Amino acid sequence: MRPTAKDLAEAAGVSLATIDRVLNERPNVSPKAARRVAEAIERIGFVRNPAAVALARNKTYRFRFVLPTSGDQYLSELIAGVDEAREALRADSTEVEAARIAMNDPHHVAKYLTGIDHDALDGVAVMAPESPQVRDALLRLVERGVRVVQFLSGQERLESADYVGVDNFAAGATAGKIVGRFIGERKGKIVIVSETMMALDSIQRRLGFDSIINAHFPQLECLPSLETYADERRADLIIQRTLQHNPDTVAVYVLSAEARIPLTAVWSTQEARPLTIVAHERTPFSEQALMDERIDAVIAQDPGHAVRSALRIMRARSDHRELLASQERIRIEVLLKENLQFA
Amino acid sequence: MRPTAKDLAEAAGVSLATIDRVLNERPNVSPKAARRVAEAIERIGFVRNPAAVALARNKTYRFRFVLPTSGDQYLSELIAGVDEAREALRADSTEVEAARIAMNDPHHVAKYLTGIDHDALDGVAVMAPESPQVRDALLRLVERGVRVVQFLSGQERLESADYVGVDNFAAGATAGKIVGRFIGERKGKIVIVSETMMALDSIQRRLGFDSIINAHFPQLECLPSLETYADERRADLIIQRTLQHNPDTVAVYVLSAEARIPLTAVWSTQEARPLTIVAHERTPFSEQALMDERIDAVIAQDPGHAVRSALRIMRARSDHRELLASQERIRIEVLLKENLQFA
DNA sequence: CAAGAATTGAGGTGCGCACCTCAAAATTTG
DNA sequence: CAAATTTTGAGGTGCGCACCTCAATTCTTG
Numbered sequence: 001m002r003p004t005a006k007d008l009a010e011a012a013g014v015s016l017a018t019i020d021r022v023l024n025e026r027p028n029v030s031p032k033a034a035r036r037v038a039e040a041i042e043r044i045g046f047v048r049n050p051a052a053v054a055l056a057r058n059k060t061y062r063f064r065f066v067l068p069t070s071g072d073q074y075l076s077e078l079i080a081g082v083d084e085a086r087e088a089l090r091a092d093s094t095e096v097e098a099a100r101i102a103m104n105d106p107h108h109v110a111k112y113l114t115g116i117d118h119d120a121l122d123g124v125a126v127m128a129p130e131s132p133q134v135r136d137a138l139l140r141l142v143e144r145g146v147r148v149v150q151f152l153s154g155q156e157r158l159e160s161a162d163y164v165g166v167d168n169f170a171a172g173a174t175a176g177k178i179v180g181r182f183i184g185e186r187k188g189k190i191v192i193v194s195e196t197m198m199a200l201d202s203i204q205r206r207l208g209f210d211s212i213i214n215a216h217f218p219q220l221e222c223l224p225s226l227e228t229y230a231d232e233r234r235a236d237l238i239i240q241r242t243l244q245h246n247p248d249t250v251a252v253y254v255l256s257a258e259a260r261i262p263l264t265a266v267w268s269t270q271e272a273r274p275l276t277i278v279a280h281e282r283t284p285f286s287e288q289a290l291m292d293e294r295i296d297a298v299i300a301q302d303p304g305h306a307v308r309s310a311l312r313i314m315r316a317r318s319d320h321r322e323l324l325a326s327q328e329r330i331r332i333e334v335l336l337k338e339n340l341q342f343a
Numbered sequence: 344m345r346p347t348a349k350d351l352a353e354a355a356g357v358s359l360a361t362i363d364r365v366l367n368e369r370p371n372v373s374p375k376a377a378r379r380v381a382e383a384i385e386r387i388g389f390v391r392n393p394a395a396v397a398l399a400r401n402k403t404y405r406f407r408f409v410l411p412t413s414g415d416q417y418l419s420e421l422i423a424g425v426d427e428a429r430e431a432l433r434a435d436s437t438e439v440e441a442a443r444i445a446m447n448d449p450h451h452v453a454k455y456l457t458g459i460d461h462d463a464l465d466g467v468a469v470m471a472p473e474s475p476q477v478r479d480a481l482l483r484l485v486e487r488g489v490r491v492v493q494f495l496s497g498q499e500r501l502e503s504a505d506y507v508g509v510d511n512f513a514a515g516a517t518a519g520k521i522v523g524r525f526i527g528e529r530k531g532k533i534v535i536v537s538e539t540m541m542a543l544d545s546i547q548r549r550l551g552f553d554s555i556i557n558a559h560f561p562q563l564e565c566l567p568s569l570e571t572y573a574d575e576r577r578a579d580l581i582i583q584r585t586l587q588h589n590p591d592t593v594a595v596y597v598l599s600a601e602a603r604i605p606l607t608a609v610w611s612t613q614e615a616r617p618l619t620i621v622a623h624e625r626t627p628f629s630e631q632a633l634m635d636e637r638i639d640a641v642i643a644q645d646p647g648h649a650v651r652s653a654l655r656i657m658r659a660r661s662d663h664r665e666l667l668a669s670q671e672r673i674r675i676e677v678l679l680k681e682n683l684q685f686a
Numbered sequence: 687c688a689a690g691a692a693t694t695g696a697g698g699t700g701c702g703c704a705c706c707t708c709a710a711a712a713t714t715t716g
Numbered sequence: 717c718a719a720a721t722t723t724t725g726a727g728g729t730g731c732g733c734a735c736c737t738c739a740a741t742t743c744t745t746g
Contacts, residue, residue: 002403002436004702015725020704028723030713047434052702054394055731060345088667091390093345166684173681181639184527212681296524304669324431326647332684334677338516338555341509341672347732358695363734371693373743395732398701 003044012040023048060093063314065151065307066113066126068103070230073283074257074303078127078152081307089311096311106131113137116146123147123314125164125307130155130200147317149310152301154200162317164310166301166332168201172208172255174332175278178297179209179251180217182276187219188250191242191266193226193235195256205255205280220250232261239265251276259295260285267294282335290337298335306330346387355383366391403436406657408494408650409456409469411446413573416626417600417646421470421495424650432654439654449474456480459489466490466657468507468650473498473543490660492653495644497543505660507653509644509675511544515551515598517675518621521640522552522594523560525619530562531593534585534609536569536578538599548598548623563593575604582608594619602638603628610637625678633680641678649673 005023009016014033021029022037040046065082067075079098086096101112110133116124124146128134130153138158142148148161157163179190190213194202206225213220226242228235239262243249252275254262259279266275279286282300289295309328316323348366352359357376364372365380383389408425410418422441429439444455453476459467467489471477473496481491481501491504500506522533533556537545549568556563569585571578582605586592595618597605602622609618622629625643632638652671659666 006702016703017725017727018723021724024704026705030723033724049398049436049702050434051394051397051436052731053704055392055398055733056702056704058704058731084667084669091393093392093394170682170684174679177679177681182524208681302674308670324427326427327651329684331645331674331676332682333674334679334682336517336520336677338520338551339513339675339677341513341675349732359733360695360697361693364694367734369735373693376694392732395701396734398703399732399734401701401734 002049003046004049005046007044008037008040008046011044011046012037054093058093060095061122061315061318062095062120063097063123063125063311064116064121065096065098065310066124066128067098067100068127069100070103072258072260073285074281077281077283077303078307081304084304085307085311094311094315103128106133109134110137113141116141118144118146121146122318123149125149125151125310125314126155127151127153128155129153129198147314149313151310152306154202154204156200162310162313164306164313164328164330166330168204169208169211171280171299171301171332172205172210173212174208174334175205175253175255175280175297175299176209176212177216178299178334179253179276179278180213180220182296183217183220183250185219186250188248189221189223189246190251190253191223191226191239191246191249193228193239193252193254193256193262195230195258196227197225202255209253209255223249225255226262228256228262230258230261232265235261236265236268240269243269249275251278253277254279257281258283259289263289263295282333286335287340290335290340293337296336300333300335301330302333345392346389347392348389350387351380351383351389354387354389355380397436401436403438404465404658404661405438405463406440406466406468406654407459407464408439408441408653409467409471410441410443411470412443413446415601415603416628417624420624420626420646421650424647427647428650428654437654437658446471449476452477453480456484459484461487461489464489465661466492468492468494468653468657469498470494470496471498472496472541490657492656494653495649497545497547499543505653505656507649507656507671507673509673511547512551512554514623514642514644514675515548515553516555517551517677518548518596518598518623518640518642519552519555520559521642521677522596522619522621523556523563525621525639526560526563526593528562529593531591532564532566532589533594533596534566534569534582534589534592536571536582536595536597536599536605538573538601539570540568545598552596552598566592568598569605571599571605573601573604575608578604579608579611583612586612592618594621596620597622600624601626602632606632606638625676629678630683633678633683636680639679643676643678644673645676 005016005019009019013036018033019037022034082096082098089096103109109128114137135156138148138161142160150161150163152165197203210222213222226238252266257280277295278297279295280299282298286295286298290298312323313328348359348362352362357379361376362380365377425439425441432439446452452471457480481504485491485503493504493506495508540546553565556565569581595609600623620638621640622638623642625641629638629641633641655666656671
């Protein structure tokens with residue numbers, strides 16, 4: 001039989017009350033008693049029954065995802081992931097919500113974060129661009145006892161918070177390797193498109209991409225990043241112009257999550273010439289384009305996994321529990337037409 | 344406040360005893376009462392508290408992985424995954440064990456499976472090659488109330504069991520696409536090595552690989568599969584001979600989980616000539632070879648994820664619970680040097 | 687309509703732990 | 717050494733549910 005707290009009390013030669021004080025880190029425990037209990041835990045292999053703990057505590061957890069208002073299909077996938085998790089966790093006394101706020105003004109984001117009621121919320125997963133104000137607001141949240149996860153965004157990593165997402169330098173490098181190897185011996189230029197190069201993740205992806213191309217594929221030349229600012233007209237214009245000025249373009253790399261606008265522009269200008277095209281994130285658009293062989297590869301991070309991972313982390317931190325690191329590593333996935341695997 | 348069984352009883356206008364009968368599918372419930380309870384569950388949004396259920400049931404789950412005795416590094420990774428899961432689930436009254444049995448004689452495997460004590464075990468995850476006898480033994484286990492998962496192996500899929508693992512045809516196709524695109528325009532032959540072509544998964548991978556090469560890369564020719572039978576001497580011999588007879592070889596595809604023996608043979612014969620090499624499964628060997636750029640890509644299925652998935656499935660089946668399908672899909676990962684991401 | 691069967695309700699117990707109170711014992715302090 | 721303080725123990729309650737018993741009620745069936 002698995003030992004209970006009562007068995008532990010006997011083994012340690014103390015009362016149940018003292019066991020309770022030790023296990024729940026209550027005050028008024030002598031070092032001697034603490035030692036005896038710790039030793040007994042080791043000796044008899046005591047492990048608290050999480051079901052009993054959960055029942056006795058009878059606590060409901062509240063976690064919030066803070067996501068941008070703007071955003072295209074990938075954001076929808078994320079929202080879907082949050083909804084799915086909310087349903088799945090309803091049974092476990094865990095409330096999951098998603099807030100959408102405008103991310104263009106860091107001051108506004110910081111204000112929102114500061115305004116969060118810290119005893120109504122156990123954790124937040126924040127997807128916001130880097131800014132000192134946001135950074136400070138996050139730190140203050142942590143100080144007030146809210147578990148913070150930096151979520152899929154190009155934030156400077158905080159010591160006191162967890163990060164969920166891929167290494168964007170590596171993601172860019174992976175894209176670079178795929179582009180380089182798919183093109184082969186041919187010489188030519190690579191058009192690189194981004195929504196904005198202000199974001200840290202875009203910068204890191206670009207750096208990773210360039211590092212591989214420069215080191216391994218000297219016959220290829222990366223053009224300066226084109227920024228669409230999520231503006232369709234602007235995207236059409238600059239992409240058309242760039243492709244016309246560079247008839248020796250052999251590849252297009254879209255490093256933002258949303259590839260629809262730039263690639264539509266590419267395909268409208270450029271009908272016959274075969275380009276190697278690599279984009280980021282699995283969305284209905286990129287899925288379809290992979291199936292149609294209009295995109296060669298997609299570098300992705302699974303949004304559902306990211307959401308679940310953030311929740312597991314916040315939950316574990318709330319309970320002062322360890323977590324299984326290997327399960328929380330978000331993979332840099334390489335998707336081809338062949339390994340899409342629809343469920 | 345979240346509704347409890349008591350609230351549900353009130354809402355349905357029945358007693359707690361009837362609620363208990365309905366929830367736990369006990370006999371002697373009139374259709375009328377069942378309907379009233381079902382309606383009330385919907386109406387007030389009742390969800391059983393899993394912590395309370397677990398505590399009251401006070402059941403310990405026992406799951407066993409049945410793995411082959413032979414096998415190299417990938418099997419070690421699997422065992423490590425099982426060990427990790429065992430530790431993680433110890434708290435949840437779940438015992439996880441791994442049994443190693445010889446898989447060469449299907450009769451022996453079937454006998455082992457038949458000998459399993461079905462009330463001492465809640466579920467088994469079996470990694471065994473296809474055979475009618477094993478298939479029947481698994482079916483009998485299911486009939487006796489043991490949850491069965493067909494685990495990472497080329498079994499014919501059973502209706503009454505779950506499958507954890509990738510679609511091997513798609514995995515082979517993915518390998519084919521990578522090989523084809525990495526080689527580019529060049530003409531040449533592809534050496535394909537397998538431990539054995541008796542296994543269903545090897546056959547499926549080969550079919551997937553061929554289908555892509557034939558359809559998209561007519562300049563490449565797939566040679567007949569070389570079978571090593573896990574014999575180092577034999578591998579050296581046949582691989583050397585094949586490479587010498589086919590000086591126009593441009594790629595090697597190893598479709599078994601263990602790439603060490605065949606690739607060592609390749610590298611020893613073939614020093615200078617640059618070959619595109621694709622193998623399966625992430626192991627210390629394949630990791631190192633990727634880092635050293637002696638392998639170009641690895642097609643992998645995460646063993647840790649597979650183990651956790653199998654356990655989640657067996658647990659959910661035991662509790663008659665639904666599970667989150669999206670979480671249980673094992674991805675066909677494409678690993679390059681760039682996206683290895685050491686933890 | 688009576689006897690049998692099926693259904694329902696009331697009530698109790700226990701799962702393992704958190705959280706609380708109060709008194710007793712041990713230790714520290716002036 | 718006495719008083720103040722800290723530490724410890726005993727004991728109780730409740731979390732939400734599963735599982736059990738027994739009596740009361742309703743429904744079948746010949």
